[in-house]
Amino acid sequence: MAEKVTIATVARHARVSRQTVSNVLNAPHIVRQETRQRVEDAIHALGYRANQAARQMRTGRSRLIAARIDPTRDGINGSVLDRFLHGLTETADAAGYRVLLYTATDDDREIATYGDLLGTYELDAFVLVGTKHGDPRTEWLADRNVPFVTFGRPWDALDAHPWVDVDGAAGTAGATRHLLDAGHRRIAFIGWPVGSGVGDDRRSGWRDALHAAGVDPTGLHRETEDGIAEGERLMRDLLVAATPTAVVCASDSLALGALQAIRGVDPPVSVIGFDDTPVAAAVGLTSVSQPLGEAAARCVDLLTGVLDGDHETPTPVLLQPSLALRHTA
Amino acid sequence: MAEKVTIATVARHARVSRQTVSNVLNAPHIVRQETRQRVEDAIHALGYRANQAARQMRTGRSRLIAARIDPTRDGINGSVLDRFLHGLTETADAAGYRVLLYTATDDDREIATYGDLLGTYELDAFVLVGTKHGDPRTEWLADRNVPFVTFGRPWDALDAHPWVDVDGAAGTAGATRHLLDAGHRRIAFIGWPVGSGVGDDRRSGWRDALHAAGVDPTGLHRETEDGIAEGERLMRDLLVAATPTAVVCASDSLALGALQAIRGVDPPVSVIGFDDTPVAAAVGLTSVSQPLGEAAARCVDLLTGVLDGDHETPTPVLLQPSLALRHTA
């Protein structure tokens, strides 16, 4: 078993004091070039790595970021989180942070977990995926001055915390324009019940795009909980009640249901989903694609900004989605 | 800003020494009942939480487990990892451990990351998902006596490390028997190239089930890299060359391709996939389902066994998959 390499070992090896080694690591500019080189050589030769626990004890910073991993809900949109987490881990790593996972079944438990993570692990920050109206979690964190970013804008606009989001309205608007350009006029929308921030946002893009083109959207939209079966049901309803020639959906799940409903219908009805999930790619569904890797990267940017003592409130980031064209539209 | 609550605060409050508080936390049985109660009350009243960094410094244990999060490869099988990670986080949490994520693009970098994580964060253990013949990662970890578990058995059988796996052969055998029971005799198999442990395992289940039923599998199998397009290509080939009435696939990706190849074929060809991914559920594909939550739980069990000083090599765990019946078979 090799001797443990500490900052003192490096100091002895480089014939300097512990503090100088520490300075080389944390404030290289105040160390003379020659000394710095000698210390860096020693660090390299000995394979020294700063012990995070000891550092944390002095500084109170853990260089750890927490993110929640959900049970895959409907199984389709789960992969969005998957891709986001991957991007988060990668970017955080590059910035010198690590990602810690946690789970929670409801808001109360999640908040209890915050307390635990902050108390025992001294987490530096949280990344929350998804926010809702009157989210108690953001309030709790903000009250305690815990740094955090949300992937998903704050729908209440009460408190301004750093956030990154993808412009859902722009996504559905783009999808709708794509259909308009293809000559469609009766373009329907299947979305989520009014009151969900994300759902309302996505619906507004569709509506605005139609208005801008001088098309009346009346009677062409339906709302429901997310799910394949629901998508199928509402699409069947739309087919008889409104005879659309195309439909934009708030999720790939709904779009997949719609696809099943239009099987065999002639002329074929165009379908566009949202999220560009693996399922969409698999079945050839055109879908609005979110730049998840970039979203994760911007989350880390915002956090490091806050953590590294940037006192001004960082500017929120709104990213533009793109349309992944496949054969359903 | 409230005063920081340390073990000393609790000690003062309960009129005992620091060490006694520590004992209540780590070795309750050596503290008198009455004293213990007093300390526990103080802990509760003050909202004390043990500082992990300080504890780690003394004990060298971080109560952190590392798991790798991959970029979603083909986009379909990614959700397997997703579900596994969720289970891992949940079970680890219950056992008092937290899950730390890392990424790596190749084996060398991954091993470098091990060094980094061990050196700076003093990780307690690693969970590796997927193993291959001559895996350099398991060798590296084993050489350094780093505790780890693999989800996926060691295919070389050289070194015995703790592992959890799902019996792939049993899965494909079950799928094959299901088809045999339905009256099929010409049951094909589309799998991965010979040499991949997982692929060979899954193929053997199909072959053995056919043999057991007295059916000759000659000419009924094909091998390729994973992917929807490949599945479709090989299925077309099988249709003309071997006229199967059913096919078992090594993955949902391949099965999805096969589904596309048989569209319109009459009488319909039955298809069974592997992994029970969201895509399978979405398109109604019958698929072999792995108990991922349980697999994750058993991984944690094995690890805590090793970490909590259980010196005997733990018994590997082989879990049985089930068949998620849908309308393709």
Add this chain to the structure above:
DNA sequence: TCCAGAAACTTGAACGATCCAATCCTGCCT
């Protein structure tokens, strides 16, 4: 009543880093 031995509890040291304040150089000016 006394004492040995066990049980319960306490004190000082240590883990490995950073912070703080003091000291040592070094070059420059007089």
Add this chain to the structure above:
DNA sequence: AGGCAGGATTGGATCGTTCAAGTTTCTGGA
């Protein structure tokens, strides 16, 4: 040569916990 400013370097204290080695209190048997 001496003084001085300023940067470079150093030693001691400290973070919150557990370990090791005491010290006190309790228990029961002679």
